Amino acid sequence: MDSPDLPRANTHVRRRVTAAMVADHAGVSTATVSLVANGKTQGRVSATNEAKVLASIKELGYVIDSIGSSLSRGVSTTIIMVAPDISNPFFAKVIAGVRSALGSDYQLLLSVTDSGQLPSAADTRRLLGLRPAGLLVDAPDPSFLEELSATGPLVLLDAPGFSDSVPAVNLDVAQGARDLAAHLAAAGHRNIAYIDGITGTTTFALRRSAFLEAAAKLSMQVPEHAQLATTIDVGSTANAFSKAWPEWKKQGITAVVCATDTHAYGVLQEARVEGIIIPKELAVTGFDDLPYSENSNPSLTSVRLPAELLGRRAAEQLLALINGQELNTAQLTLASELMVRSSTS
């Protein structure tokens, strides 16, 4: 019943526009179309043909098919970032940094896993099957990396403790912890409490041990019973602090160092309710320097971790790898910065 000879343009099945169709339309070969579509005309395509092809591309709405292109080139123009946890503002900034460094030559795609789980071997393999131009892996666990042997360009983010030869960009949380200790010591504090997270995340362990060590050197006490761990949320920290404070006060605690700003918000909140004067009676500090820390009441002293820069540097390293350059240094460590605000001075 159909008239197979009629164009099906109006049947709404709109076939994919291919280079061959453009070539036909422009009266050139697909080789020429490819050259023009990829902007490689310099000394290889006449101005006339270039113009013809450009016009046809526009008229037909041609877009290079990246599947065909990838197969032909042997590699895609996609960069895949694998991340275990994306639901926080810190990660959003990391992404922004990655995107800004990547520019428009590469397409960034994220692969996330369920609630903090790292990708399975099978997932990983399938990712590689997409032939990404490069892989960015955030907060990997060592075993994950082993599955990825010989994968092409790969840069780790926030991956302390990996072999020096693996390209990685890390955050120097330890330095921030030391700066924090020095700041508190200079303000005359001698007895400090520490509120930690309860997850055993590497970065938390680093924050704590670096701070404790620096505090000891500066003759500050962080008594065992003034060390606490709670989930990372305002409410439970407020409760825990509320319970602990009478005893802490008795023992002369004058400052609380928190492993995250969120913990610190809990302390600030409870302190206000109980009428504890900050920082006169109690100094409070956090880590991460979340946006709200500038506007909390009082504003919060915090160790800022350069999220955007972390993403940017990682992407830059990856681009270098993709372009076949030798990395000057496989691993970069980014300095953290102590933001001193009203909660301590």
Place this chain on the structure above:
Amino acid sequence: MDSPDLPRANTHVRRRVTAAMVADHAGVSTATVSLVANGKTQGRVSATNEAKVLASIKELGYVIDSIGSSLSRGVSTTIIMVAPDISNPFFAKVIAGVRSALGSDYQLLLSVTDSGQLPSAADTRRLLGLRPAGLLVDAPDPSFLEELSATGPLVLLDAPGFSDSVPAVNLDVAQGARDLAAHLAAAGHRNIAYIDGITGTTTFALRRSAFLEAAAKLSMQVPEHAQLATTIDVGSTANAFSKAWPEWKKQGITAVVCATDTHAYGVLQEARVEGIIIPKELAVTGFDDLPYSENSNPSLTSVRLPAELLGRRAAEQLLALINGQELNTAQLTLASELMVRSSTS
């Protein structure tokens, strides 16, 4: 100088293992390898050959190249989800829902944009160049959709106000807002304040108008000057509430409805500081039912939006579309649920 005849297995350049290599190794054709690798052996490959190929696949570590496969099949096994904002716990739950519905047949990849920006036309085109099996678009803006005409399987999430023919899964925030109004009316409240977000997000507009309308029907007043808008953060809401409260109190306001739980936390925090008794003196409510709302002090009455279900249903609809099924209903709307807690009773 090289001996081109020697295998290069030990040169660490480990070439990609192809179906042809497996075929050689097993002594069969690539067609057979393909059949076995895809589990399509039923009545088409002898048990002997199947075993041989399986062994070779294992020994060589063969993985189907999805680029080649996609080109051949005409479509990939990738599902791309486009989202403007991923940095919140709500979105993490949506993702979890999507993943659970997708199972292991498809690979979920996320494409995010810079800070709340929607993808550009160019970005979108490139995404399509990857020939995804389907596209999931979260909170799209109408113009974005126009660029995507005739793309294959597509499901929108949280996209109120689109043409009925576009497959979408939405949240019935309006019903939640009405339930909330009924709840407050039943508790005897007559004068209500409303704290909104300042971004013009569609869902916020819906929450507000639905609540105002229902309140009016129930003879509750929400005076103009008792309506406020602040950024979505605890601190600025606390400040704004602190300023507004004396006047509100004078005018007999007994409940504050907040457009998000985060706003509500700000009110709760400030109320505790000022010694306002909740809910006796002031009832407080939120939207979203974030995890902390269960543990806040007091716990927060909130309209729960089913994030996980949103993701799951959207993925299910998409799978149906991919399998060529007709959708019974193009658009689904998921009920919200009022979680009544101590902040109102």
Place this chain on the structure above:
DNA sequence: CTGAAAGCGCTTACAG
């Protein structure tokens, strides 16, 4: 400057 042709790795009618 140009185009015919090979090739990327896979899948799938097709003939046997």
Place this chain on the structure above:
DNA sequence: CTGAAAGCGCTTACAG
């Protein structure tokens, strides 16, 4: 049950 062959859409030496 099996394999040779065509084809997916592109890129890139290669010959002219």
